[in-house]
Ligand SMILES: [Ca+2]
């Protein structure tokens with residue numbers, strides 16, 4: 285009986301070699317496994333006395349399953365490492381809350397990292413105060429403008445109007461020499477993409493990513509609309525897929541002001557037309573942004589994702605703006621540890637820290653599928669956020685961002 289059955293399989297397999305075969309594990313008694321392995325010398329491997337790894341078509345596998353002498357026939361499944369980087373420390377509660385009772389109060393980064401840890405192919409423009417580009421945790425994750433990197437100092441090698449814009453540009457100072465005298469942009473950059481698993485500093489939402497460093501703030505003082513427009517247009521022209529804007533201003537109070545801000549609106553609109561997602565901090569005024577909007581977060585543009593801040597207990601941070609209509613989602617923003625301008629790490633709070641968590645999640649999503657458009661990204665983020673009672677009436681999604689669920693939704 286056994287021999288007949290084996291012969292049947294052999295002859296069958298000869299006829300169907302054109303069909304797709306998969307790897308199966310077959311469990312049976314030792315003698316049966318030995319015989320089976322002799323019949324399939326080219327496509328089988330004895331794993332142990334009673335288990336054989338074997339290539340079979342689906343039909344062959346189902347025939348074998350019916351054999352009473354065979355205990356089990358199963359496909360050989362893929363296993364993967366649970367990825368935990370060596371620089372995920374307990375301070376990084378926003379990525380993975382260390383308190384068991386608050387396990388849901390984070391963005392589910394380790395779960396997301398089992399699917400993707402990011403990609404250098406994804407470019408995130410950090411429009412901010414610059415960055416310490418020599419920081420151990422940022423230097424490997426900087427976007428590079430190849431033409432300028434391999435070009436001549438003092439020459440605009442790619443003829444884009446900016447001289448030596450190798451890793452980005454400082455618009456107020458009109459120089460490609462980057463730094464961060466304020467410390468804000470370095471911190472934001474680290475949350476999006478501090479190099480992961482490099483035994484140094486912290487880990488960002490992305491272990492690998494390309495950060496385009498665009499400074500629109502002078503060392504002291506306010507940034508201005510003209511530099512914001514230049515930075516947004518630069519990001520779009522140079523291939524950024526995501527822009528993080530951890531800044532803003534109060535809503536225009538009269539028509540004249542409204543007109544002045546109109547050009548910023550149009551720049552973000554242009555970014556949207558180019559497929560760029562614009563992630564913006566909702567602001568730190570404790571206001572209902574539906575009544576007192578903050579711009580650009582509250583602009584009514586489909587490519588803007590407005591982000592409020594939550595603390596490690598899952599409540600809206602005391603400083604955070606909120607809004608059932610104009611704040612899309614919350615993210616960790618109180619007591620966030622990230623890279624600092626002095627080359628170390630440190631804690632900061634604000635919707636400025638919440639926004640880069642979401643920009644980071646968008647980058648993770650794009651590392652899985654770079655063809656996602658801004659609508660797909662935004663709706664996946666909103667539809668999959670972790671429901672959160674204290675944020676229910678405070679945001680469109682009624683909760684906080686969930687990196688793992690967002691990636692699962694677009695896979
Ligand atoms: Ca240039």
Ligand SMILES: [Ca+2]
Pocket residue numbers: 432435436437438439440441447448449
């Ligand atoms: Ca140059």
Ligand SMILES: [Ca+2]
Pocket residue numbers: 371421478479480481482483484485486487
């Ligand atoms: Ca690191």
